[in-house]
Amino acid sequence: MTDNARFGSVPGALPLLGHAVQLGRRPLDFLASLPAHGDLVEIRLGPVSFHVLCDPDLVHQVLVDDRTYDKGGAIFDLVRTVAGNGLATCPHDDHRQQRRLLQPAFHRNRLPGYAKVMSAEVATMLDGWSANRELDVLVTVNEFAASLATRTLFAAELDDATFEELRLCMHTVMTGMMRRMLLPWSFLNRLPTPANRRFEQARARLRRYVVQLTADYRRAGVDHGDLLSILLAVRDEDGRGLTDAEIHDQVFTFYLGGSETTAPSLAWSLYLLGRNPAVRRRLHDEVDAVLSGRVAEFHDIPRLDLTRRVIMESLRLYPPGWLFTRVTTKDTELAGRRLPAGSVVLYSPHIVQHRADLFPEPERFDPDRWLDDAHRPARGVFTPFGAGARKCIGEVFALTEATLALASIAARWELDPLPGARERLTPRLTSTPRSLPMSLRERTSGANRTDPTVPRDLITRQRRQGIHHP
Numbered sequence: 001m002t003d004n005a006r007f008g009s010v011p012g013a014l015p016l017l018g019h020a021v022q023l024g025r026r027p028l029d030f031l032a033s034l035p036a037h038g039d040l041v042e043i044r045l046g047p048v049s050f051h052v053l054c055d056p057d058l059v060h061q062v063l064v065d066d067r068t069y070d071k072g073g074a075i076f077d078l079v080r081t082v083a084g085n086g087l088a089t090c091p092h093d094d095h096r097q098q099r100r101l102l103q104p105a106f107h108r109n110r111l112p113g114y115a116k117v118m119s120a121e122v123a124t125m126l127d128g129w130s131a132n133r134e135l136d137v138l139v140t141v142n143e144f145a146a147s148l149a150t151r152t153l154f155a156a157e158l159d160d161a162t163f164e165e166l167r168l169c170m171h172t173v174m175t176g177m178m179r180r181m182l183l184p185w186s187f188l189n190r191l192p193t194p195a196n197r198r199f200e201q202a203r204a205r206l207r208r209y210v211v212q213l214t215a216d217y218r219r220a221g222v223d224h225g226d227l228l229s230i231l232l233a234v235r236d237e238d239g240r241g242l243t244d245a246e247i248h249d250q251v252f253t254f255y256l257g258g259s260e261t262t263a264p265s266l267a268w269s270l271y272l273l274g275r276n277p278a279v280r281r282r283l284h285d286e287v288d289a290v291l292s293g294r295v296a297e298f299h300d301i302p303r304l305d306l307t308r309r310v311i312m313e314s315l316r317l318y319p320p321g322w323l324f325t326r327v328t329t330k331d332t333e334l335a336g337r338r339l340p341a342g343s344v345v346l347y348s349p350h351i352v353q354h355r356a357d358l359f360p361e362p363e364r365f366d367p368d369r370w371l372d373d374a375h376r377p378a379r380g381v382f383t384p385f386g387a388g389a390r391k392c393i394g395e396v397f398a399l400t401e402a403t404l405a406l407a408s409i410a411a412r413w414e415l416d417p418l419p420g421a422r423e424r425l426t427p428r429l430t431s432t433p434r435s436l437p438m439s440l441r442e443r444t445s446g447a448n449r450t451d452p453t454v455p456r457d458l459i460t461r462q463r464r465q466g467i468h469h470p
């Protein structure tokens with residue numbers, strides 16, 4: 001496909017704003033419309049021009065050539081204002097070394113330990129649900145993911161007030177970053193408006209927390225078995241460890257990566273199941289057979305096949321990371337188009353994952369698309385976790401978390417979208433529904449509700465003392 005790739009430009013750009021209004025108002029519809037104009041298309045956001053990849057071969061070509069197409073552009077510059085030079089935002093020159101140092105934190109032998117924390121957090125979340133009531137599911141899965149990200153990063157217990165403040169600061173920063181992306185005139189961000197002040201205060205507060213926690217950990221010198229302990233322990237070939245500033249950047253990177261992506265993927269899965277009762281019934285059969293009403297654990301995962309496919313299909317329909325940029329480090333050519341050094345290339349998994357020629361009836365929620373491993377999508381077709389050297393380091397962690405949470409929820413609860421409730425996407429750094437009001441009904445069939453696998457006393461102990469991974 002790459003040899004014959006077509007270049008096109010997209011109609012409808014407004015003076016000064018370009019396509020920012022279309023992208024801001026109906027982001028997913030706008031993106032899905034782009035392949036009609038070419039395999040590589042040009043759009044404008046404010047004064048900045050972007051080349052958007054609409055063809056899987058071009059996506060693959062760009063993602064695997066991270067020397068020519070390096071991290072950069074408005075989105076990464078914004079994330080850098082919070083996550084500094086962490087693994088997700090650092091340039092190619094720093095990346096190999098950082099990835100080598102951090103990979104042990106995601107080694108598969110650590111997963112059973114993380115999964116224990118996940119099951120305990122799922123049990124805590126479900127404890128807060130009571131029968132026959134309405135709930136904004138988005139709020140509870142956001143809290144769950146933020147809580148899990150915090151507890152896997154810092155095993156040492158944070159008090160509830162600190163935890164809540166941390167979460168609110170993160171929310172303010174994420175919302176501020178999205179606004180800045182859509183209005184990329186930096187002088188506007190320096191004006192002393194209330195929104196800019198809130199953003200700066202939240203950013204400074206988050207920095208203070210992390211610096212304080214790092215100092216506490218260094219002083220105590222104890223391995224808590226969490227990510228912060230790993231960051232403090234890593235050494236390069238010359239025996240050099242990470243500085244406080246480097247630790248700060250990685251902590252933010254993992255917090256952003258860990259909480260802002262898994263929550264929407266779980267929320268969309270629940271939304272899609274609510275809209276598709278036939279699939280939900282099959283999922284209930286699966287979890288009844290495997291879990292009998294208890295919270296899912298790591299060893300259950302191989303038997304939760306439909307659960308896995310529901311998550312894959314929801315990542316296809318609603319990939320949480322919906323916009324990524326790359327910047328060309330030298331003059332190059334793509335789809336027959338000359339791109340001078342410094343050109344911004346944009347990819348969105350949403351575009352290719354909604355192409356009807358690649359996924360028939362692309363808007364239909366059909367987990368059975370993923371039944372046959374032999375028909376795995378070709379390169380560049382399914383990229384919710386990216387591809388190449390910069391592929392998500394937390395992919396298996398995230399899939400484990402989503403599988404344990406979704407199966408445990410389905411084992412005990414049936415969730416229905418409230419009549420009249422419609423999915424509305426909030427254009428933030430990740431794609432998330434604006435809210436997800438659902439009614440909850442406790443299930444009774446085939447399940448022993450009084451015997452959760454993760455014992456209550458264990459959960460209470462873990463929350464009081466901090467979680468210690470094996």
Ligand code: HEM
Binds near residue numbers: 254257321325383398
């Ligand atoms: C459903 C959940 C998740 C999704 C959809 C997701 C998606 C992605 C994507 C698309 C990228 C590549 C970005 C690019 O190409 O520019 C990425 C990178 C990354 N993700 Fe995730 N992610 C998820 C969960 C996580 C979790 C749980 C963590 C950490 C605990 C994490 C940490 C990272 C990091 C550190 C990178 C940068 C990797 C590198 O450049 O070497 N992600 N993620």
